[in-house]
Amino acid sequence: MYTETTHDAAHGEHHDHGPAKGLMRWVTTTNHKDIGTLYLWLAFIMLLYGGSMAMIIRLELFQPGLQWVEPHFFNQMTTMHGLVMVFGAIMPAFVGLANWLVPIMIGAPDMALPRMNNWSFWILPFAFTMLASTTFMEGGAPAFGWTFYAPLSTTFAPDTTDFFIFAVHLMGISSVMGAINIIATILNMRAPGMTLMKMPLFVWTWLITAYLLIAVMPVLAGAVTMMLTDRHFGTSFFDAAGGGDPVMFQHVFWFFGHPEVYIMILPAFGVISAIIPTFARKPLFGYSSMVYATASIAILSFMVWAHHMFTVGMPVAGELYFMYATILISVPTGVKVFNWVTTMWKGSMTFETPMLWALGFIVMFTIGGFSGLMLGVAPVDTQYHDTYFVVAHFHYVLVTGALYSIIAAFYYWVPKWTGHMYDEKLGKIHFWWSTIAVNVLFFPQHFVGLAGMPRRIPDYSLQFAEFNAISSIGGFAFGLAQVFFLYIVIKTIRGGEKATAQVWEGATGLEFEQLPSPPPYHSFTEAPPVR
Amino acid sequence: MxxxxxxxxxxxxxxxxxxNCSISWRELVLFYLFTCLVAIAVGLFFTLQGMWMVLPFSGLEMLALGTGLYLTSRKVYxxxxxxxxxxxxxxxxxxxxxxxxxxxxxxxxxxxxxxxxxxxxxxxxxxxxxxxxxxxxxxxxxxxxxxxxxxxxxxxxxx
The missing domain is CATH 2.30.29 (PH-domain like)
Structure with missing residues (x-):
């Protein structure tokens, strides 16, 4: 017997060869960090694209009367704005964060199915290009609202709707593949010692989000396929003339659509649960109650869909059930808010940029939550339904909630990702500029909504003029703030003060304790120790 | 290990x-079966309402999830x-x-x-x-x- 050892001890162990060079690196990559970066850039591009449509909407609504665009084009803008922001900006941004963070938070070398990860990303640019191209086709882009209710999306829709259907299928396939990958990674690839109840809350919230995606995506796929067969193959799923039921479309859509709201907010809870303890310099209060609250919210999200349909008409017993079930969601959500506040209680708090965005999230998401409670009360919803109050509500949830958490996540983890600290002064300017603007933009919409201004209209009565003008000014300022954010992002990537491995004094977790900033291209080729 | x-x-x-493997085969199978139960229940619920086209997508998705988990578990088990x-x-x-x-x-x-x-x-x-x-x-x-x-x-x- 003899032993043959031909390796050079100085070579190998900690040598990181890094990524391939050139454009093809990004096309063929299976590295979770590369794919996370691609997702985040796609989300940013979509944010600016969807935001530019919001600018057109606010420009038209700056004054009563028709000023800039035709009503049909206005409807295209509201529809595309909603679709692009939901499926193109918020969801891909969270998937990007999951790609970057889940493996390095659980001590895994990469995602469980790296090639599928590449496919799930690269489907998306094609889907969104196809969706965007409908704007330039005969008939124009979809104009039936992001909820694409039948028969507007079937009997009365333009031919371009088929491209929309195909694009939605592609987005769904991408989401499902992403969800499968995240589930397989979290279940199978945690480092030794990383039990489920030791996982960072961001990982927990993503595990539950992935489960929600798995549960509801077939419903969306079924809905758009039935739309397609109603349009072209003689079926009558949603056509009353053929024995179908257009109201069923709304049930199908909202069975998907309401959990979708939680798909867009649960990972935000995970982000905030990482940031608050770091800058309060205290462990998260009530970790296990946070996990159970997240699971409870996810379960309840399946049982409340018809609160979007109170005005459609349903038995009183149905209204009562959906009203109480909806209001019940405020209990686990309240647990979360109380836990964040309690984490900060008597903490040694500092207010760096990520903390400011996280605090902004807590305050303004709670405003969105309270207006949601108001909308959940069936008799009251009869007045609020389809008014600007609803627009104000879901923008407080999705902009000052989901988007704020994504921006907070960027400022919190970008020193880890790039090895460069962002410019603190610019970050704070970005926060205050955005926060003032977003409230000028959306808060007056509560008032015009309560006064009866309907949503999805390009013209309105004179009494709404002042609040709409104020809202538009806020909109332009908020849009400009995000262009400023683009400058901060590029500046941070290109250089800046060197970040330490821990980045923040109070930061904990494998990504801060076990990896340098930036982490090597292949991190955790060996399982890290888990405390 | x-x-x-x-x-x-x-x-x-x-x-x-x-x-290294962070979940046992039994737990993984139980997780998968429970997920199938949820997905198929949703599909059947809509089938009973006449919206049967949800069900094939539920089936396809469970097939994809099963394949993904199986391929991963082949590597870790x-x-x-x-x-x-x-x-x-x-x-x-x-x-x-x-x-x-x-x-x-x-x-x-x-x-x-x-x-x-x-x-x-x-x-x-x-x-x-x-x-x-x-x-x-x-x-x-x-x-x-x-x-x-x-x-x-x-x-x-x-x-």
């Missing part, structure tokens, strides 16, 4: 190698068993059953520890005789391979 046990009084050793006795060294590989096996004469066995080609920083550890060699512990980290190489040498000396 490397486990070593002494098999019998003659001084045979068995080394069992397996990748595999085992490599190296049995050393004074005469023979046996290497067996497989998932839940022996899929491949090799046998060498222990006195002639050598341990090969070499860098891989190209950009891969992970090393290759193999057991071989003359021109034939079988890679072992390809899923192990370099530090674990160091420990395994040391233990293999130690076992070979002892037997």
């Amino acid at each position: 490397v486990n070593i046990s002494k098999v019998d009084s003659r001084g045979s050793y068995r080394i069992v190698l397996s990748p 595999r085992k490599e068993v190296i049995t050393l006795d004074p005469d023979r060294t046996r290497i067996e590989k497989g998932v839940q059953r022996v899929a491949q096996s090799w046998e060498f004469k222990t006195p002639w066995v050598r341990i090969i520890d070499e860098p891989r080609d190209g950009r891969n920083s992970r090393r290759r550890l193999a057991i071989g005789v003359h021109g034939a060699a079988v890679e072992v512990g390809s899923f192990l980290a370099n530090s674990e391979k160091d420990a395994l190489a040391f233990q293999l040498k130690d076992c070979i000396i002892r037997v």
